[in-house]
Every structure is written in structure tokens, then in C-alpha cells.
Amino acid sequence: MKLSTRGRYGLRAMVDLVVNSKETNISLKSISQRQGISMNYLEQIISVLKKSGYVKSVRGAKGGYSLAKSPKDISVGDILRALEGDLNPVDCALVNEEKQCDEADCCITKIVWKKISDSINDVVNNISLQDLVEGHNDL
Amino acid sequence: MKLSTRGRYGLRAMVDLVVNSKETNISLKSISQRQGISMNYLEQIISVLKKSGYVKSVRGAKGGYSLAKSPKDISVGDILRALEGDLNPVDCALVNEEKQCDEADCCITKIVWKKISDSINDVVNNISLQDLVEGHNDL
DNA sequence: TTTAAATCCTAGTATTCTACTAGGAATTGA
DNA sequence: TCAATTCCTAGTAGAATACTAGGATTTAAA
Numbered sequence: 001m002k003l004s005t006r007g008r009y010g011l012r013a014m015v016d017l018v019v020n021s022k023e024t025n026i027s028l029k030s031i032s033q034r035q036g037i038s039m040n041y042l043e044q045i046i047s048v049l050k051k052s053g054y055v056k057s058v059r060g061a062k063g064g065y066s067l068a069k070s071p072k073d074i075s076v077g078d079i080l081r082a083l084e085g086d087l088n089p090v091d092c093a094l095v096n097e098e099k100q101c102d103e104a105d106c107c108i109t110k111i112v113w114k115k116i117s118d119s120i121n122d123v124v125n126n127i128s129l130q131d132l133v134e135g136h137n138d139l
Numbered sequence: 140m141k142l143s144t145r146g147r148y149g150l151r152a153m154v155d156l157v158v159n160s161k162e163t164n165i166s167l168k169s170i171s172q173r174q175g176i177s178m179n180y181l182e183q184i185i186s187v188l189k190k191s192g193y194v195k196s197v198r199g200a201k202g203g204y205s206l207a208k209s210p211k212d213i214s215v216g217d218i219l220r221a222l223e224g225d226l227n228p229v230d231c232a233l234v235n236e237e238k239q240c241d242e243a244d245c246c247i248t249k250i251v252w253k254k255i256s257d258s259i260n261d262v263v264n265n266i267s268l269q270d271l272v273e274g275h276n277d278l
Numbered sequence: 279t280t281t282a283a284a285t286c287c288t289a290g291t292a293t294t295c296t297a298c299t300a301g302g303a304a305t306t307g308a
Numbered sequence: 309t310c311a312a313t314t315c316c317t318a319g320t321a322g323a324a325t326a327c328t329a330g331g332a333t334t335t336a337a338a
Contacts, residue, residue, distance in 0.1 A: 001219075001259075003140055003228045005297065011248050027313065041298055047315075060306025061312045076251050080140075089142045108274075109150050112215050112266060119258040120140075127251060135247075144326065166284065180327055186286075199335025200283045279338100286333070294325075304315070 003084060009037050010045045010083040011076060017055070018071045018133045025064030045083065052082040071133065077124035087124070088117040145222040148176050149184045153218055156194070157210045157272045164203030184222065191221040210272065216263035226263070227256040 016031050028046065032039040046065060049055045056068040067074065081087060090113045155170050167185065171178040185204060188194045195207040206213065220226060229252045 001140065001142055001146075001223050001226050001228070002230065004295090007140075008229060008248070011251070015247050025313090029313080038298065040300075043314080043316095044298090057314065058306090059304075059314045061310090062307055063305080063313050065314090084140050087140050089140070090147060091141065108154050108271060109147070112150070112263065112271070115262045115266070116259055119262050120255055123254045123258050124251065127254070132247060132251070143324090164284090168284080177327065179329075182285080182287095183327090196285065197335090198285045198333075200281090201336055202284050202334080204285090281336105281338080283336085284334080287331090289329085291328080292326095294323105296323075297321095299320080300318085302316090305313080307312085308310090 001089065003080070006045055006048075006083040007080045009035070009042060010049060011079050012037075013042060013046055014049065014054070014067075014074070014079055014129055015132060017065060017067050018129050021067065021071075023064075024066065025058050025062060026066060027064040031065075048082055049079065052078075054078060054082065067129075071129035072131075074129045075125050076127045076129070076132065077121060079129075080124055086117075087120045089113050089120075140228065142219070142223060145184055145187075146219045148174070148181060149188060149222040150215060150218050151176075152181060152185055153188065153193070153206075153213070153268055154271055156204060156206050157268050160206065160210075162203075163205065164197050164201060165205060166203040170204075187221055188218065191217075193217060193221065206268075210268035211270075213268045214264050215266045215268070215271065216260060218268075219263055225256075226259045228252050228259075 012035050013031055016035055017026055020026050020030075028039055028043055031037075031046075032042050035042070046055060050057055050065075050068075054068055054074050055065050057063065057065050077087070092110060092113060151174050152170055155173060156165055159165050159169075167178055167182055170176075170185075171181050174181070185194060189196055189204075189207075193207055193213050194204050196202065196204050216226070231249060231252060
């Protein structure tokens with residue numbers, strides 16, 4: 001029940017982009033140095049965030065990355081779901097459906113998985129990158 | 140961000156013990172057949188639950204397992220934590236402390252991990268085995 | 279006393295997943 | 309032209325998962 005480094009690194013990279021948003025193009029090299037994350041690995045992660053529409057890039061010399069939206073319009077949930085997949089604790093196709101499923105795995109215990117999933121998503125959907133960077137402790 | 144089969148199978152086995160609690164000793168064989176889980180694997184899982192004090196056993200012929208406590212005194216959280224370890228989304232020793240940590244991983248993003256952890260634990264601590272079996276949909 | 283049914287215990291293992299590394303191709307400002 | 313940068317894909321060591329296997333011990337019942 002752990003997040004992988006993808007989600008953790010990805011969120012840190014996004015925070016880094018917010019914090020350094022006075023620069024226009026922020027190079028992967030600088031992010032990787034500040035965050036202590038391998039450049040090649042971070043590249044794969046940020047590439048997913050780009051495809052998901054949270055980051056934009058400029059190629060070539062003096063190129064780099066920047067946020068594709070305002071930090072208040074990107075939630076932690078957006079980032080984690082892009083990198084980790086859905087945040088459900090089990091893979092039950094019907095976890096969000098009313099109807100019963102045949103899988104022994106679901107049904108009796110399904111309500112538990114759904115409540116966990118809902119609570120996680122509720123938390124991460126209600127924290128924006130802006131909230132994080134401004135450091136509201138009363139989030 | 141998935142639970143392993145240990146947590147899922149373990150919870151199902153515990154529910155099975157509640158549902159079949161009219162029997163005195165419930166054999167692993169019968170649980171494994173009802174739940175469709177390999178007996179040898181289930182044995183390893185139930186052994187952890189026994190060591191954690193949620194299940195008791197009787198050896199020998201006519202032996203088997205039963206709950207060590209009332210189903211209303213065992214929460215889903217007890218079971219999942221016994222089998223999955225803490226339910227924190229990251230391994231940050233200081234995630235529950237007030238003070239700052241040096242790890243780049245924590246600190247700015249720490250509040251996210253703590254809120255996820257708290258919300259998961261809040262959900263699973265407030266569902267007992269009895270609640271599950273009685274099927275309250277308004278848990 | 280024997281036997282069968284059951285828990286107890288530990289070692290091994292195939293497969294999958296994670297967390298990278300590596301390196302070349304394409305783009306672009308200077 | 310060239311250096312800096314993003315883009316793209318393949319490979320891979322190590323760890324974790326999800327088991328399988330099988331023997332030792334205990335006990336009720338024949």
C-alpha cells in the first residue's frame with residue numbers, strides 16, 4: 001500500500017516547477033539537480049505529466065518545461081492519478097458501481113475498498129499545487 | 140497504491156470466520172475451499188493473524204480456527220495493518236511528527252502523505268468485522 | 279495403538295514490478 | 309556549426325509478490 005517513486009518524484013517535480021515559475025523554461029537538468037533525482041528517470045516521469053496536459057515543453061537550446069495550467073487548477077490527485085493510475089486499493093472493475101460483482105474478492109469487502117478509494121481521492125483532489133507551495137497547514 | 144493479496148485474502152478469511160462462527164473449529168481447508176484460495180498460502184496469512192491476536196487455533200483432528208475476539212472488537216484496520224504493515228502511502232519516519240525532516244521526499248509534500256494516511260486509517264478503523272458482515276451500507 | 283485430519287513451520291521459486299540506466303534522434307538558440 | 313535541450317525506446321538488476329512444496333507436530337477417534 002505504498003506509492004511508487006513515480007508519484008513521489010512527480011509531485012516533487014511539479015512543486016519544483018511552481019516554485020521556480022519565474023523562469024520561463026525550466027530545464028530537466030536543473031530540476032533533477034535540485035531534487036536529487038536521475039535526469040533520465042525524471043524525464044520519463046515528466047513525459048507522462050506532459051502527455052496528461054499538466055506540463056508543457058520547449059525543445060532545443062534554452063528549452064525546458066513549465067506548467068501548462070495555473071497551479072491552483074492542478075490538484076495533487078491529478079498528478080498522482082496520472083503517474084500511479086487510479087488510486088483504488090484493489091482492482092475491482094465494479095468498485096464504483098452499485099451492482100454486485102461475481103468476484104469473490106469484491107462484494108462483502110467491496111464497501112471497504114470503495115470507502116478507502118473515496119477518502120484518498122477526496123484528500124488529493126482538494127489539495128492544489130498552489131495550496132502545497134503556499135504551505136497552508138490547515139488544508 | 141494497491142493492497143496485496145495478503146490483505147485482501149486475510150480480510151475475506153476473517154469475514155468467513157465470522158459468517159461461519161456457529162461452528163467451533165473452522166478448518167483451513169473449508170475456508171480455502173469457500174474462498175477459492177490455496178490452502179498453503181492462506182495458512183501463512185492466517186498465521187500472521189493468529190500471532191497478532193485476532194484468531195485462535197486448535198491443533199489436531201477436528202481442530203481449526205476461530206476468532207479470538209468479538210467481531211465488533213476487530214476492525215478492518217487491525218487486519219489490514221497486521222498483514223500489510225502501516226497504511227502510510229510513503230515510508231517517511233516523520234510523517235506523523237510535527238518537526239521538519241531532511242529528506243527531500245518529505246516536508247513540502249509531507250502534508251499530503253499524512254492526510255492520505257489519516258484518511259485511510261480513519262476509514263478502516265471505523266469498520267468492524269461485525270459491521271461488514273451485517274452489511275450496513277451506511278457505514 | 280494406529281490412523282487420519284488438522285495446525286505448524288520453513289524453504290524454495292516463477293513471475294511480475296520497480297526503479298532505474300543507456301543511448302541515440304530530433305530540435306533549436308547562439 | 310555546435311552545444312544544449314527535449315524526445316523516445318530498449319534493456320536490466322534487484323526486490324517484491326504470490327504462491328508451491330513438504331515435512332514435523334498434535335490430537336480425536338476407530
